[in-house]
Amino acid sequence: MQREHTVPNSSAIDNAQNPVTRRRFLNLLAGTSAALLAGTSVNVIHAESLVDVPTTRSAEPVTPDEALKRLLDGNARFVSGKATHDHQNAARQAEVATGQAPFAVIVSCADSRVPPEIVFDQGLGDLFVVRTAGNIVDDVVLGSIEYAVANLGATLIMVLGHERCGAVHAAVEAEEGTAFPGHIAALAEAIKPAVESVKEHEGHDVEEAAFLDLCVRENIQRTTASLAAAEPIVAQYVRDGKVKVVGARYDLDEVKVELL
Numbered sequence: 001m002q003r004e005h006t007v008p009n010s011s012a013i014d015n016a017q018n019p020v021t022r023r024r025f026l027n028l029l030a031g032t033s034a035a036l037l038a039g040t041s042v043n044v045i046h047a048e049s050l051v052d053v054p055t056t057r058s059a060e061p062v063t064p065d066e067a068l069k070r071l072l073d074g075n076a077r078f079v080s081g082k083a084t085h086d087h088q089n090a091a092r093q094a095e096v097a098t099g100q101a102p103f104a105v106i107v108s109c110a111d112s113r114v115p116p117e118i119v120f121d122q123g124l125g126d127l128f129v130v131r132t133a134g135n136i137v138d139d140v141v142l143g144s145i146e147y148a149v150a151n152l153g154a155t156l157i158m159v160l161g162h163e164r165c166g167a168v169h170a171a172v173e174a175e176e177g178t179a180f181p182g183h184i185a186a187l188a189e190a191i192k193p194a195v196e197s198v199k200e201h202e203g204h205d206v207e208e209a210a211f212l213d214l215c216v217r218e219n220i221q222r223t224t225a226s227l228a229a230a231e232p233i234v235a236q237y238v239r240d241g242k243v244k245v246v247g248a249r250y251d252l253d254e255v256k257v258e259l260l
Helices: 019-038 064-079 090-096 139-150 166-175 184-202 208-228 234-239
Strands: 104-108 127-131 156-162 244-251 256-259
Touching (some): 064 104, 064 156, 064 244, 104 139, 127 139, 139 234, 156 208, 166 184, 166 208, 184 208, 208 234, 208 244, 234 244
Parallel strands (some): 104 156, 156 244
8 A cells, every 4th residue: 555645744743752753754855855846746845835833832922023122122131231031940951851942043153242032032842043154054954954844843943144254254255365264165155155245345455354244234135035035834834925034134242134
């Protein structure tokens, strides 16, 4: 008998903590990609057919705009020195031990000075954070984001870069001829298009610090645009209005997050 490939409903799922759920989800993604490459039609690429409602999700869904407001309000508390540190106690630990329903995905730089949960005054189970130097998105990162959106119910994706980013600075130096050892060169290469774009539009007359910041902003905006158009999952959720993708820059001096 041929097995029917369908998305499991919420009654058969334990919020992705059950290994079967994770396996089914990954098989679903693999099957979708294979079918697309083969040019066949699949019915799993629609957003509504990919969502499994976690048992721990709030009874009141968080819209993309509400999710963004939570982040910005949390950052405002952090900036003012009035962080509440909610969801960081034993009760919250017990609540999320068997399931998670993060309201937002943060694609952040791995820089030690930019911890999203602290910057946005959030706690356990609130954010699904993926961190890479220079907030670069490759296939592994994209798969992680897709999982958070399609299986955990996150409604906002924020690409969070920051002032004086070392990875972007490395890309600027690489563009000027500096050679880096090991895999650092690959990191600089991934950010290189942003540097080249800034050079093309701004020329060489921009002061060094200002040029670096322009490259940081360009890198954020390129990653944001790429994510919003990422097929088959994120782009579909964006088209359906279920997910919003935004870019933001964190100021190391003022500890403030600025939307781009």
